[in-house]
Amino acid sequence: MTEQEILAEFRAAEALLEGHFILSSGLRSSRYLQCARVLMDPARAERLARALADRIDPSVRARLQAVVSPAMGGVIIGHEMGRALGLPAMFVERPTGTFELRRGFRLDPGTRVLMVEDVVTTGLSSREAIKAIADAGGEVIAAASLVDRSNGGADLGVPFTPLIRLDVPTYAADALPPELAALPAIKPGSRAAT
Ligand SMILES: O=P(O)(O)OC[C@H]1O[C@H](OP(=O)(O)OP(=O)(O)O)[C@H](O)[C@@H]1O
Numbered sequence: 001m002t003e004q005e006i007l008a009e010f011r012a013a014e015a016l017l018e019g020h021f022i023l024s025s026g027l028r029s030s031r032y033l034q035c036a037r038v039l040m041d042p043a044r045a046e047r048l049a050r051a052l053a054d055r056i057d058p059s060v061r062a063r064l065q066a067v068v069s070p071a072m073g074g075v076i077i078g079h080e081m082g083r084a085l086g087l088p089a090m091f092v093e094r095p096t097g098t099f100e101l102r103r104g105f106r107l108d109p110g111t112r113v114l115m116v117e118d119v120v121t122t123g124l125s126s127r128e129a130i131k132a133i134a135d136a137g138g139e140v141i142a143a144a145s146l147v148d149r150s151n152g153g154a155d156l157g158v159p160f161t162p163l164i165r166l167d168v169p170t171y172a173a174d175a176l177p178p179e180l181a182a183l184p185a186i187k188p189g190s191r192a193a194t
C-alpha cells in the first residue's frame with residue numbers, strides 16, 4: 001500500500017480532523033487522526049493491518065508470539081494485527097490510571113510480544129504499555145502503529161514500524177498560535193486529564 005493509498009483510506013473514513021485538540025500528552029494540535037473512524041469499517045481495518053504486518057521485519061515477525069495493545073485506541077488495530085499475523089491479541093487497560101493486563105489475559109514468562117498502537121505522538125502511552133507488558137512477564141521485541149506523528153521524536157526502546165508517518169505540529173498549552181487559541185479545545189481520547 002502506498003502512502004497515497006493509506007491517506008486515501010483515512011480521508012474516505014473522515015478521520016483527518018481539523019480544529020483544536022487536546023492530545024493524550026496534554027499537548028495541543030490543530031490536527032487529529034481519529035483512527036476509530038478508520039477502524040469502524042472491518043474490511044478497511046483488516047486491509048490496513050495486513051499492510052502494517054507486511055512492513056514488519058520478517059525476522060522479527062517470525063519470532064513474535066503475541067500482540068498486546070493499549071486500550072482504548074489500540075484494541076481494534078491490535079486485534080486486526082493478531083488476525084494478520086496469526087497470533088493471539090490481548091490488551092492492557094488503565095481503569096486505575098496505570099496500564100495492566102486484566103480479564104484473564106496472561107503472558108507466559110518471556111513471551112515475545114508485538115506492542116500495537118493506533119497513534120504515536122510523544123510515545124508516552126506506548127512506553128507505558130511496554131512497561132505493563134514487561135511487568136506481566138512479556139518481552140516486547142517490536143512495536144507497530146497505524147500512525148507515527150512524533151516527527152521522529154518517539155523512542156520506544158524497541159524497533160518501531162508505523163504504517164504512515166505524518167508531520168503534524170503540536171504546541172504546549174501556553175504557547176498556542178493565535179488561530180488555535182481562538183478555537184474551543186476538545187479532547188477526543190480517554191486518558192484522564194491531569
Ligand atoms: O504517544 P502519546 O503522546 O502517548 O499519544 C498517543 C496516544 O494517545 C491516544 O490515546 P489516549 O491516551 O488519548 O486514550 P485512548 O486510546 O484510551 O482513547 C492514542 O490512542 C495513543 O495511545
Ligand SMILES: O=C(O)c1cc(=O)[nH]c(=O)[nH]1
Pocket residue numbers: 022023024025031032033034035073118119120121122149189
Ligand atoms: O496524541 C494523541 O492523543 C492523538 C493524536 C492523534 O492524532 N490521534 C489520536 O488518536 N491521538
Ligand SMILES: [Mg+2]
Pocket residue numbers: 070071072073074125189
Ligand atoms: Mg490510546
